[in-house]
Amino acid sequence: MGAELVFTGGSIVLDDRLVEGSLAVTGPQIAAIDTGPSRLSRAIDLDGDLLIPGLIDLHTDNLERQVLPRATARWPSRSAMIAHDAQCAVAGVTTVFDSFCVGDLGFQEARTRTFVEGVADMDELSAAGLLKSEHLLHLRCELPAPDMEALFLPYADHARLALVSLMDHSPGVGQWGDVEKYRDLLRRDGLTEEEVETKLAQQRATRVRWRSHNRQVVLSKMQGRATVLASHDDRTLDDIAENAADGIRIAEFPVTMAAAQAARSQGMQTIAGAPNVVRGGSHSxxxxxxxxxxxxxxxxxxxxxxxxxxxxxxxxxxxxxDLSLPQAIALVTDHPARMAGLSDRGRIATGLRADLVRVRIYNGMPIVRGVWRHGERVA
Known part of the structure; x- marks a missing residue:
């Protein structure tokens, strides 16, 4: 059988170079890459655009923004999932790790509802073939949360579970190492100064009570499994040392240079937030x-x-x-694929999945002009 889909007239971004040639897809896989142009009349003319692998997003809580487009306006869950999926696909993200918060520290009780309903919607819509991108499950385990264990265990054997991260949003650690910023967060929620200090004391006590227990619950349950483990918002060298000792190999969003460099020295891989780059700095x-x-x-x-x-x-x-284009594209394709153990995608190579994105660079801005997953156009 001949190729069902052929691209030509553009630059194909391989893992080590660009090829000005053509690419053929048969079924869900990349069938061939040629250095010359295709002469088939049905070939898709890229008109000088780039053809890159589909992006792989190891951490997104974008669904939460669709569920709560306004603080007091909750959107129907299934509709929110469809909107979230469409936003991912049109951005070129063909593999999505939906990152659900597991455990409540008393700030956003609605997150638990988003988690439970979101996983159900993911399962139903995926099974019906109605999602444009492939959605996998990323459980973000809030270690100091009293309800974390009860929420985590029913999903620890979920068929789509591909990543588990250990996080701690207590005051004075991780993302909230600056306690004054944490106080500001509470003040914005309308708490008085007395209520702020009471809340801080409660959060610290809760952390002492639950963090170690919940950490062991997660580590014990995941021991010996292929599911990837990550840490979240590492701040100190001690954070990195603890995680490395427990076999965690990904440091997700380290919040200090020291933690990021220590992670690398321990053989861990690091994930940085793309919005941090685009905005020119951390929002926190x-x-x-x-x-x-x-x-x-x-x-x-x-x-x-x-x-x-x-x-x-x-x-x-x-x-x-000063990265080459293949090196830069690998940060959102090949590298996350390898980190998650997804050997069938993340690169443009024969035999791999035909998850492909057509991109035009306009005044330095990438514009997605077409997205294919498993060889079928989705955006």
Whole structure:
């Protein structure tokens, strides 16, 4: 059988070079890559655009933004999932790790509902073939949360579970190492100064009570499994040492340069937030991802909360860190695929999945002009 889909007239971004040639797809796989143009009349003329692998997003809570487009306006869950999926696909993200918060620290009780309903919607819509991107499950385990264990265990054997991260959003650690910023967060929620201090004391006590127990629950349950483990918002050398000792091999969004570099020295791989790059800094005042990139301390980007940020951050990396285009694209394709153990995607090579994105660079901005997953156009 001949190729069912052929691309020509553009630059194909391989893992080590660009090829000005043509690419053929048969069924769901890449069948051939040629250095010359195709003469088939039905070939898709890329008109000088790039053809890159489909993006792989290891961490996105973009669904939460669709569920709560306004603080007091909750959107129907299934509709929110469809909108979230469409935003990922049009951004070129063909593999999505939906990152659900498991455990409540008393701030956003609605997140638990988003988690439970979101997984159900993911399962139903995926089984019906109605999602444009492939959706996998990423459980973000809030270690100090009293309800974490009860929420985590029913999903620990889920067929789509591909990543588990250990996080701690208590005051004075991780993302909230600056306690005054944490106080500001509470004040914005309308708490009085007395209520703020009471809340801080409660959070610290809760952490002492539950963190170690919940950490062992997760580590014990995941021991010996292929599911990838990550840490979240590492701040100190002690954070990295603890995680490395427990066999965790991914540091997700380290919040200091010291933590990121220590992770690399321990053989861990690091994920940086793409919005941090696009915005020019962290939204919570932590280390700049651009600085991490220049220091060689970034292995992959994740969208965090803006799917379109991934590709833009990758293109910006060619300037920020003087990376070649293949090196930059690998930050959102090949590297996250390898980190997650997905050997069938992330690169353009014969036999791999035909997850492909057509991109035009316009005044330095990447514009997605077409997306194919398993050889079928989805955006």
């Amino acid at each position: 005042g932590n280390v700049s991802a651009a600085d991490l990139l220049r220091a060689g301390a970034v292995d992959a980007f994740a969208s965090d909360y803006v799917p379109a940020a991934m590709l833009e951050a990758a293109i910006m990396a060619t300037t920020i860190a």
